[in-house]
Amino acid sequence: MGKVIITTGNYSAAYAAKAAKVDVVAAYPITPQTSIIEKISEFIEKGEMKAEYIRVESEHSAMAACIGASVAGARTFTATSAHGLALMHEMLHWAAATRAPVVMAVVNRAMGPPWNIWSDHVDSLSQRDTGWMQFYVESNQEIFDTIIQAYRVAEDPEVKMPAMICSDAFILSHTSQPLEILSEEEVEDFLPPYEPPFDITDVDHPVTHGNIVWPEPRGDSPVGYMEFRYLMHQGQLNAKRKIKEIVKEFEKKFGRNHGDLIEKYKVDDADVAIVSMGALAAQAKYVVDLMREEGYRVGAIKLRVFRPFPDDEIREVTKGLKALVVADRNISYGYKGISATEIESALYSLEKRPLVLNFIMGIGGRDVKPEDQRKMIEAAFDIIETGELTKEAEWYGLLR
Amino acid sequence: MVWIIEVINMTILGLPEEEYIMSGNASCPGCGAALALRHVLKALGKRTVLVIPACCTSVIQGLYPRSGIGVPVLNMAFEATGAAASGVVAALKAKGKDDITVVGWAGDGGTADIGIQALSGAAERKTDFIYICYDNEAYMNTGIQRSGATPYGALTTTTPVLGKKEHKKDMPMIMAAHKIPYVATATSGYPKDLYEKVKRAKELKGEGTKYLHILSPCPPGWRYDSKLTVKISKLAVETGLWILYEIDRGKFKLSGPSKRLLDPSKRKPVEEYLKLQGRFRGLSDEDIREIQRWVDENWKNIEKMMETE
Amino acid sequence: MQSSSSLLEKLPLTPLSKPAKGAMGKTGSWRTLKPVIDLNKCTKCGLCWLYCPEATVIFTKEEGPKIDYVYCKGCGICAEECPAKAIDMVREF
Numbered sequence: 001m002g003k004v005i006i007t008t009g010n011y012s013a014a015y016a017a018k019a020a021k022v023d024v025v026a027a028y029p030i031t032p033q034t035s036i037i038e039k040i041s042e043f044i045e046k047g048e049m050k051a052e053y054i055r056v057e058s059e060h061s062a063m064a065a066c067i068g069a070s071v072a073g074a075r076t077f078t079a080t081s082a083h084g085l086a087l088m089h090e091m092l093h094w095a096a097a098t099r100a101p102v103v104m105a106v107v108n109r110a111m112g113p114p115w116n117i118w119s120d121h122v123d124s125l126s127q128r129d130t131g132w133m134q135f136y137v138e139s140n141q142e143i144f145d146t147i148i149q150a151y152r153v154a155e156d157p158e159v160k161m162p163a164m165i166c167s168d169a170f171i172l173s174h175t176s177q178p179l180e181i182l183s184e185e186e187v188e189d190f191l192p193p194y195e196p197p198f199d200i201t202d203v204d205h206p207v208t209h210g211n212i213v214w215p216e217p218r219g220d221s222p223v224g225y226m227e228f229r230y231l232m233h234q235g236q237l238n239a240k241r242k243i244k245e246i247v248k249e250f251e252k253k254f255g256r257n258h259g260d261l262i263e264k265y266k267v268d269d270a271d272v273a274i275v276s277m278g279a280l281a282a283q284a285k286y287v288v289d290l291m292r293e294e295g296y297r298v299g300a301i302k303l304r305v306f307r308p309f310p311d312d313e314i315r316e317v318t319k320g321l322k323a324l325v326v327a328d329r330n331i332s333y334g335y336k337g338i339s340a341t342e343i344e345s346a347l348y349s350l351e352k353r354p355l356v357l358n359f360i361m362g363i364g365g366r367d368v369k370p371e372d373q374r375k376m377i378e379a380a381f382d383i384i385e386t387g388e389l390t391k392e393a394e395w396y397g398l399l400r
Numbered sequence: 401m402v403w404i405i406e407v408i409n410m411t412i413l414g415l416p417e418e419e420y421i422m423s424g425n426a427s428c429p430g431c432g433a434a435l436a437l438r439h440v441l442k443a444l445g446k447r448t449v450l451v452i453p454a455c456c457t458s459v460i461q462g463l464y465p466r467s468g469i470g471v472p473v474l475n476m477a478f479e480a481t482g483a484a485a486s487g488v489v490a491a492l493k494a495k496g497k498d499d500i501t502v503v504g505w506a507g508d509g510g511t512a513d514i515g516i517q518a519l520s521g522a523a524e525r526k527t528d529f530i531y532i533c534y535d536n537e538a539y540m541n542t543g544i545q546r547s548g549a550t551p552y553g554a555l556t557t558t559t560p561v562l563g564k565k566e567h568k569k570d571m572p573m574i575m576a577a578h579k580i581p582y583v584a585t586a587t588s589g590y591p592k593d594l595y596e597k598v599k600r601a602k603e604l605k606g607e608g609t610k611y612l613h614i615l616s617p618c619p620p621g622w623r624y625d626s627k628l629t630v631k632i633s634k635l636a637v638e639t640g641l642w643i644l645y646e647i648d649r650g651k652f653k654l655s656g657p658s659k660r661l662l663d664p665s666k667r668k669p670v671e672e673y674l675k676l677q678g679r680f681r682g683l684s685d686e687d688i689r690e691i692q693r694w695v696d697e698n699w700k701n702i703e704k705m706m707e708t709e
Numbered sequence: 710m711q712s713s714s715s716l717l718e719k720l721p722l723t724p725l726s727k728p729a730k731g732a733m734g735k736t737g738s739w740r741t742l743k744p745v746i747d748l749n750k751c752t753k754c755g756l757c758w759l760y761c762p763e764a765t766v767i768f769t770k771e772e773g774p775k776i777d778y779v780y781c782k783g784c785g786i787c788a789e790e791c792p793a794k795a796i797d798m799v800r801e802f
Contacts, residue, residue, distance in 0.1 A: 068487025462732020
């Protein structure tokens with residue numbers, strides 16, 4: 001049992017980067033991520049963490065620096081939120097296509113204008129097509145553990161794709177919870193030494209990375225661009241399997257399991273389950289317990305890994321359900337909640353599938369209380385009765 | 401005695417024989433940038449990693465699976481050279497590998513415009529690398545659009561009728577204001593001067609960012625017959641339009657042919673340079689006078705700088 | 710549908726090119742004018758080697774310059790800069 005302290009989500013991320021013995025950190029401050037990089041700076045300047053910290057001048061540069069460091073042989077870490085993540089967008093594509101296993105803590109914060117520093121998931125979900133793996137966590141311990149697990153998955157030779165660990169602004173980032181810190185030795189045992197996707201500093205075997213590739217096999221090249229993109233996709237698909245293996249191994253070694261691609265809570269004999277991402281997944285379990293006491297057959301599903309998307313697991317876990325409440329702390333304007341669209345598409349191939357109710361809630365950090373989650377679940381039970389389901393997503397809690 | 405003979409055999413005109421530019425690359429015939437890079441790499445040698453943003457050189461490398469450059473190259477997004485190079489430098493430091501030179505090789509667009517932030521940040525952080533801007537005075541790779549480094553009066557595809565109305569952004573002086581250990585200007589037509597300056601930059605390892613700015617004539621972009629690249633390069637210097645100098649640990653010194661041009665009578669009139677290039681065909685007499693005035697003013701500033709030292 | 714999956718397995722994760730001549734093919738085919746050196750006039754000064762952007766002037770102190778016609782793009786810099794006027798740009802077609 002390692003040292004247990006009471007600390008914030010942000011500091012938990014800093015402790016994880018330290019435990020993972022990252023070599024290079026390149027990061028730019030943005031509320032509410034700042035205390036992650038401040039803590040890391042303190043570790044480094046006090047000599048407690050041996051890493052190079054590049055105090056870059058923007059988030060775009062932060063990711064560019066992480067990519068440069070990654071292919072030069074360094075394990076890298078960065079952190080950001082909202083606009084910083086958006087500014088990095090180009091380089092997120094670049095990191096994934098370089099197969100650079102960068103790990104990044106994203107503190108989910110609403111996009112402006114107007115300025116809003118509180119939580120919703122639009123920022124990270126907007127990046128879901130970049131090739132980055134995405135984890136959504138519900139506690140500070142899970143922030144720490146998942147960063148460690150993410151290095152293991154990302155750096156796996158069959159994966160080699162970057163990963164972001166997303167935690168809710170202020171709800172986790174600035175809230176103190178107990179954290180068991182794993183020591184560097186324990187983590188070193190769990191994380192093999194870093195291997196870059198290729199070594200740009202190998203001057204004896206010079207390579208050029210990234211010059212033009214035709215769309216199709218042509219001239220000297222037996223493959224085109226599309227084949228390389230296919231390999232990236234395979235990397236993410238391999239990650240599905242690897243995440244499960246790694247979570248099992250982590251549990252065996254350290255005694256904790258936060259779920260692998262999803263976490264099921266009292267779903268097996270449920271009629272309705274509520275799907276959540278992030279901190280609200282923790283609160284959902286509390287609501288489920290309260291409602292179970294009243295006799296409701298209800299369960300909770302934490303959608304922990306959003307990319308690679310756990311379509312098999314969703315189909316499997318929703319088998320016996322009559323209805324699924326998908327509570328999205330995000331919106332894809334002009335359609336519906338993002339996890340709802342992905343879940344519905346995963347369920348499409350089933351002959352028998354649950355009704356899906358999509359609620360848009362908590363946008364811009366609007367508070368979602370246990371009563372609110374309860375009302376969403378009750379709505380699902382009503383619809384099972386009446387069979388009347390609106391196709392649109394319902395915005396929960398407007399003008400309140 | 402054998403090793404002495406080997407050293408002599410390995411040089412031509414005092415420059416190493418070894419080529420790091422592979423023939424048959426995608427550069428245009430007569431490319432000033434390719435000529436510059438050829439000599440830059442001779443000065444840098446094998447233990448070099450290049451970071452190259454989107455620019456002509458990205459394309460010059462040719463098509464996968466071949467590369468026209470003989471040292472490791474990390475291609476990079478347009479604005480990110482300074483940042484990606486900072487990352488490579490940090491990783492080398494973290495791994496304790498200190499005998500590899502990291503070099504950013506970028507065009508004028510990726511340096512003076514979209515890339516200026518990352519470069520300025522890297523320089524301010526005393527990032528230990530060499531940044532070399534090869535300046536063909538427009539976004540040549542995408543088809544000759546105007547950049548901040550395009551000179552006054554030049555026709556480009558985004559200043560196709562009226563020509564650029566603003567003078568060239570003075571990147572070397574902007575970098576000098578960062579108080580970095582080495583700033584130097586060079587041009588493709590004086591390869592030995594360029595070679596010596598790159599060697600000097602390499603010597604200053606461990607002292608922070610070294611910046612070189614190479615005027616690189618471009619036959620299709622400047623609209624001249626490809627055979628004139630070296631001649632035009634030299635005329636830029638001989639007219640005083642492009643000044644060769646170094647600011648070495650804060651000390652300013654003129655180099656090569658620029659040394660004797662403090663005397664305006666020794667400078668060739670700017671027309672001799674301008675009339676060879678189709679991009680200046682739209683210049684009125686007034687424009688030419690403005691360009692001459694700008695040249696003379698630059699030299700007055702140089703004079704002032706040299707007096708205060 | 711997996712075709713040539715073994716080819717895909719052998720690919721590097723991300724495209725890595727190796728230094729090689731002819732990265733844009735046999736660029737000698739780009740020429741319309743070809744440099745021809747008159748070794749009688751040549752003083753072996755080495756300037757053609759110095760100024761060639763393509764590294765297609767092969768130079769030795771014993772034999773002087775020789776053009777690699779497979780890749781020479783015919784830019785004409787060598788002819789223009791030769792102080793002995795020993796290089797002619799000759800129409801190939």
